[in-house]
Amino acid sequence: MRVHARVLVLFVHPALQKSRVNRRLAAAAREVDGITFHDLYEAYPDLHVDVAREQALLAAHDVVVLQYPFYWYSGPALLKEWLDVVLEYGFAYGEGGDRLRGKGLLAAISTGGGAHAYSRAGHNHFTMRELLAPMEQTALLCGMRWLDPFVVHGTVHLTDETALAAHATAYAELLASLRDGRPPVSA
Template sequence: MTPPRTLVLVAHPDLESSRITAHLTRAIMDMDHVTVHDLSATYPDRRIDAVREQDLLRGHDTIVWQFPWHWYSVPGVLKEWMDQVLTYGFAYGAGGDALRGKRLQLVLSTGGPEASYAPAGHNRFTMDELLRPLDATAHLCGLDMAQPLILHSAPRVDAGELQRHADRYRELLAPAAAATGR
């Protein structure tokens, strides 16, 4: 039996200048069952090839959206990808069951500490509350949304903490974890 295939959509406006997202991307590049797809490099003009992207989605069991948290949401390139790829008849609506039963894994980093994502914190809302639109998107598309992997205070993490997070990411994408939906 072949291991579940994982598609990692990396959404960073400038991956080369990134410390966190670039490190996490490099940490999973050698995994045989993982396809890493840098949206900004593939579509610098934001003209998404929806047919190509839909074919990629069909060929994978787990979909990962890896991104830095921007203005309480996903970076623009991922939002553009969602608008153009997750269409009626493909991802939802009549005949739109291409993603049904696949797993969605969010892997994101924030600039603020975890404590700032609380009712009494600086951002006033928990990450679960802020991620509800993505959870609703997953639900609409029939995707099973896994527990997000979040690295808080990303600009302040040291090399050891970043590597531990990257190791956790690899464990999350390991074939056994992907098969069980852990």
């Protein structure tokens, strides 16, 4: 297999045993050949991130996928901790901080709220694009390419096994597309 881009999936879910959606997506991701899957809560249950290890992993990949459930219009606590300590001055930005330049960043997110909720008329008022602005700007500051997010909406009502399986398949196909340098198939 010829790998066009080395894809790193950083999986961030604090309660995998309670997860229905991300557990399925993560299982599908783990099956994709030639990508690296890294479970941050498994690696750092005490939230003590190994900065050198994480930076080495980033340096060794071309596309970084951050997979997490949407919590308070953001992500779980370890995601923030990871961003705070890993994206150091001199590594990710600032003088000499060019190690992430040119790499892709893709957010793979599940939300309890349905798609309509994430619109002006919906009860969350803002679009996903707007709510993800801090993440997008983080990528841009680091010279990364912001890729279209993969979003599974409406997880509260997502109980149907067939629908869950379809999301997992779509996610695995997206990861394979990134790996192969094929334009992602739009949903």
